[in-house]
């Protein structure tokens with residue numbers, strides 16, 4: 230997959246052989262197909278409930294007349310979401326140089342086995358718009374992104390450096406808000422993401438949304454359970470809460486598409502790597518940590534915040550290791566990082582519907598560690614001797 234810049238035409242980072250290109254083209258088409266299938270799939274779900282409803286005893290139906298109206302509203306919300314989805318996928322064929330899907334092929338490659346998983350991801354993408362680009366997501370961003378932004382400002386004070394000379398990488402950037410906020414403060418910031426669901430949506434927000442709150446989605450419309458009020462399911466959320474084009478003229482902000490492990494191979498390049506809800510997205514988390522260590526300049530820092538959900542854990546046909554945070558800490562120190570700050574039980578949420586009767590909260594870990602100016606050979610051989618210099622709870 231080629232690199233995607235947020236504001237200018239794409240510039241390729243890697244060459245691909247035709248096999249890779251063919252695989253990538255098929256993958257691209259599958260994701261476009263998933264977005265296009267959203268409305269049909271979502272309406273089928275409502276219709277299933279409606280048909281059961283119509284088989285209920287008439288007096289039950291009468292008692293549930295408001296619920297019946299609510300299902301009509303749910304269908305309207307799905308239609309509205311579909312309008313946004315149409316905008317998101319409108320020009321995606323031009324995002325990358327090496328994939329140009331023809332519309333004819335898209336329908337034919339719809340694979341029923343992956344339909345459910347892909348529809349979950351379409352829905353998660355809609356919810357991610359709330360986390361990253363809505364007023365409703367502000368509290369969540371304050372808990373997850375602000376500690377990272379504050380640390381960047383602390384490590385690279387604007388008054389003591391030329392921020393555009395500070396190169397910061399945000400792997401697993403999602404819809405790009407954290408990377409955007411870092412770039413907004415003047416740093417040179419690059420977000421990296423490999424999910425086309427996210428890349429299509431971030432391309433839409435970052436390159437097409439020219440004003441605030443231009444669009445609305447209904448992020449919780451697929452949550453049929455744990456609703457206190459019907460309007461909690463159908464709530465509309467406006468986005469973007471800020472204009473993504475509102476970056477200083479000097480801002481250096483880009484997004485790259487591709488696997489973090491494959492795209493970032495240049496050693497000693499970055500001043501800072503900032504990861505938020507990311508390190509648990511690896512089959513082998515040690516490989517992520519090793520790569521972060523390698524690509525940081527000597528003296529560079531890694532800021533991390535998030536849980537250890539281990540996304541590949543127990544997935545069929547996937548391999549995974551799931552070390553506890555204590556083990557991760559040993560690995561970090563074992564590579565030679567110096568742990569400068571550490572905080573556990575940081576209360577964080579992820580694309581949470583705050584009105585739901587079901588709430589999920591992570592006791593995340595936050596840490597800041599530094600690649601030493603001189604490599605620590607003892608630690609690199611595996612002896613984890615370095616404790617945190619500053620430990621908070």
Ligand SMILES: C[S@@+](CC[C@H](N)C(=O)[O-])C[C@H]1O[C@@H](n2cnc3c(N)ncnc32)[C@H](O)[C@@H]1O
Pocket residue numbers: 360373400401402403404421422423424427487488489490505506507510511
């Ligand atoms: C849990 S989400 C977090 C997104 C964002 N950082 C946030 O806090 O909202 C993790 C993201 O990392 C991306 N990701 C996972 N593995 C990746 C990899 N190897 N290279 C690039 N992106 C990856 C996923 O597609 C997903 O968007």
